[in-house]
Amino acid sequence: MSESNRLRIAIQKSGRLSKESLKLLKSCGVKFNINEQRLIAHADNMPIDLLRVRDDDIPGLVMDGVVDLGFIGENVLEEEQIEREMLGKPALFNKLRQLDFGACRLSLAVPNEFNYQDASSLEGLRIATSYPNLLRRYMQEKGISYRDCMLKGSVEVAPRAGLSDGICDLVSTGATLEANGLYETEVIYRSAACLIQSTQAQDPDKQALIDKILSRINGVVRAKE
Numbered sequence: 001m002s003e004s005n006r007l008r009i010a011i012q013k014s015g016r017l018s019k020e021s022l023k024l025l026k027s028c029g030v031k032f033n034i035n036e037q038r039l040i041a042h043a044d045n046m047p048i049d050l051l052r053v054r055d056d057d058i059p060g061l062v063m064d065g066v067v068d069l070g071f072i073g074e075n076v077l078e079e080e081q082i083e084r085e086m087l088g089k090p091a092l093f094n095k096l097r098q099l100d101f102g103a104c105r106l107s108l109a110v111p112n113e114f115n116y117q118d119a120s121s122l123e124g125l126r127i128a129t130s131y132p133n134l135l136r137r138y139m140q141e142k143g144i145s146y147r148d149c150m151l152k153g154s155v156e157v158a159p160r161a162g163l164s165d166g167i168c169d170l171v172s173t174g175a176t177l178e179a180n181g182l183y184e185t186e187v188i189y190r191s192a193a194c195l196i197q198s199t200q201a202q203d204p205d206k207q208a209l210i211d212k213i214l215s216r217i218n219g220v221v222r223a224k225e
């Protein structure tokens with residue numbers, strides 16, 4: 001595979017981060033037409049290619065140096081980093097900046113009838129989550145042992161379905177917890193979207209383009225504050 005001289009940026013194809021990531025790039029003056037069927041979109045006015053992928057793939061693509069930049073939620077980024085460190089895979093990246101969208105928290109929650117005092121109320125119980133590494137880190141810090149129930153989706157229905165006693169899931173408004181008869185007990189991680197860069201050496205032209213985009217992003221975000 002030949003190394004491209006074009007800057008490669010990974011963004012979520014469709015989901016909670018895609019619109020805002022695209023909007024930010026557009027407001028930095030990057031012009032592109034997205035074809036929904038295509039993985040790659042080429043910018044018209046700068047040597048930039050957008051890679052439109054599942055958000056879960058973005059940290060690895062940056063850490064492996066397959067792409068130069070990525071827009072990603074810190075929750076997914078840190079979960080993947082811990083996983084890769086355990087497996088001995090490349091896990092380095094530079095965080096260029098936190099962004100002003102995608103804010104959420106990873107929280108413990110239990111059924112309304114659960115008598116929760118503190119995290120030790122979950123000792124020995126089963127917790128459903130899509131974030132096993134962030135959950136383990138938090139519970140280890142507290143010295144609490146618990147049992148895993150790994151679910152990639154529908155985490156909020158696990159207690160009612162009899163799969164787990166509590167959950168550890170992303171929350172923004174809290175409406176999903178409420179609709180499922182759960183209440184939030186502890187925030188274990190606060191997250192927002194961020195822009196990350198691969199740690200691989202860049203050629204000077206690419207690095208100059210990255211610096212230009214970052215300085216424009218800083219300007220756009222500052223103007224909104």
Ligand code: PRT
Binds near residue numbers: 013017075175176
């Ligand atoms: O298909 P792909 O894998 O790319 O997308 P995805 O389905 O894995 O992710 P997506 O688009 O749902 O979320 C992408 C990122 O958005 C997350 O990793 C977070 O960084 C961020 N984010 C911000 C959120 C939320 N807010 C959020 N509320 N991600 C998910 N939720 C879900 C949460 O899991 C729960 O089901 O929304 C529900 C709770 O919302 P409230 O408002 O009812 O509390």
Ligand code: ZN
Binds near residue numbers: 054055056
């Ligand atoms: Zn995902």
